[in-house]
Amino acid sequence: MTVLVTGARGNIASRIVARLHAAGQQVRAAARDDLDLTDADGFDDAVKGVDTVFLYATRGSAAAFLSAAREAGVRHVVFLSSPASYEAVEFRGPIGRIHRAAERTLDESGLDHTILYPGWLATNARRDWGAAIRAGEAVELPYPAAQCVPIHPDDVAEVAVDLLLNDTHRGRMQILTGPESIRLDDAVATVGAVMGRTIPVREITREDALARREPWLAAEILDSLLDSAAAAVGRPAPITNTVERITGHPARSLREWVVENRADFEG
Numbered sequence: 001m002t003v004l005v006t007g008a009r010g011n012i013a014s015r016i017v018a019r020l021h022a023a024g025q026q027v028r029a030a031a032r033d034d035l036d037l038t039d040a041d042g043f044d045d046a047v048k049g050v051d052t053v054f055l056y057a058t059r060g061s062a063a064a065f066l067s068a069a070r071e072a073g074v075r076h077v078v079f080l081s082s083p084a085s086y087e088a089v090e091f092r093g094p095i096g097r098i099h100r101a102a103e104r105t106l107d108e109s110g111l112d113h114t115i116l117y118p119g120w121l122a123t124n125a126r127r128d129w130g131a132a133i134r135a136g137e138a139v140e141l142p143y144p145a146a147q148c149v150p151i152h153p154d155d156v157a158e159v160a161v162d163l164l165l166n167d168t169h170r171g172r173m174q175i176l177t178g179p180e181s182i183r184l185d186d187a188v189a190t191v192g193a194v195m196g197r198t199i200p201v202r203e204i205t206r207e208d209a210l211a212r213r214e215p216w217l218a219a220e221i222l223d224s225l226l227d228s229a230a231a232a233v234g235r236p237a238p239i240t241n242t243v244e245r246i247t248g249h250p251a252r253s254l255r256e257w258v259v260e261n262r263a264d265f266e267g
């Protein structure tokens, strides 16, 4: 079995590559500079002899890549999408539109595929709050009471590997969540509990959040994320048992991820 993992430096993709290597599988790991899914150069070589493919949503169309994959006889594609693709509020926003467009392209390719919809990736805690926590500052949250359902990235990768290697759980889609729905400020408190200190949270307005936008985050994407956080205030996120059904163990908790990555929050 030869598996092509695209976007191989990505948070989830790099974990998939490591797990496939550990399982002794043939892995073709292609970062964007080796294989840009929106640029037809080298597609035929990249997919030659490949059985299954892990794919991210791209901003341009991956139609030509998928067509090359189909021609080459690829049997299954595991596509990492986002619940923004179908959730009320978000599905009309830019994140929903990008992921739905990618799903449509995949559907139109005629390739057999399973779409993964993971919840709030635990790595968001490091991305969004790491700098403030390391500096001993308050974490600023526009909607501290918004509910999220953190999922450990290893659970997403483990499910993806199962689907890449076996057809038991393949289907149109799999919705993946962690074990519990919690408020964002409780997620900050979970990091604090592992660090052995209280991490202060400061509620800020939507306007302040937009004004403090990080340059890597497009304004329209942040706007859409704020809309979905506002809609999640006081509303528990749905929980599924998909991780346990596919991996055979309960979904890992946010706390487990923080314990493993504690050093990233130390000053």
Ligand SMILES: NC(=O)c1ccc[n+]([C@@H]2O[C@H](COP(=O)([O-])OP(=O)(O)OC[C@H]3O[C@@H](n4cnc5c(N)ncnc54)[C@H](OP(=O)(O)O)[C@@H]3O)[C@@H](O)[C@H]2O)c1
Residues within 6 Å of the ligand: 006, 007, 008, 009, 010, 011, 012, 013, 031, 032, 033, 035, 036, 037, 038, 056, 057, 058, 059, 060, 080, 081, 082, 083, 117, 118, 119, 120, 121, 124
């Ligand atoms: N954060 C969340 O809570 C959450 C929840 C649900 C779903 N998701 C979805 O999960 C995905 C992010 O997962 P992640 O954290 O693993 O992402 P990540 O670490 O940002 O990795 C994405 C990878 O895709 C690669 N890539 C982007 N465009 C490409 C292209 N045209 N050709 C080839 N490779 C390309 C990137 O390459 P470069 O490194 O070169 O940019 C990067 O390595 C997004 O689609 C997001 O919407 C996220």
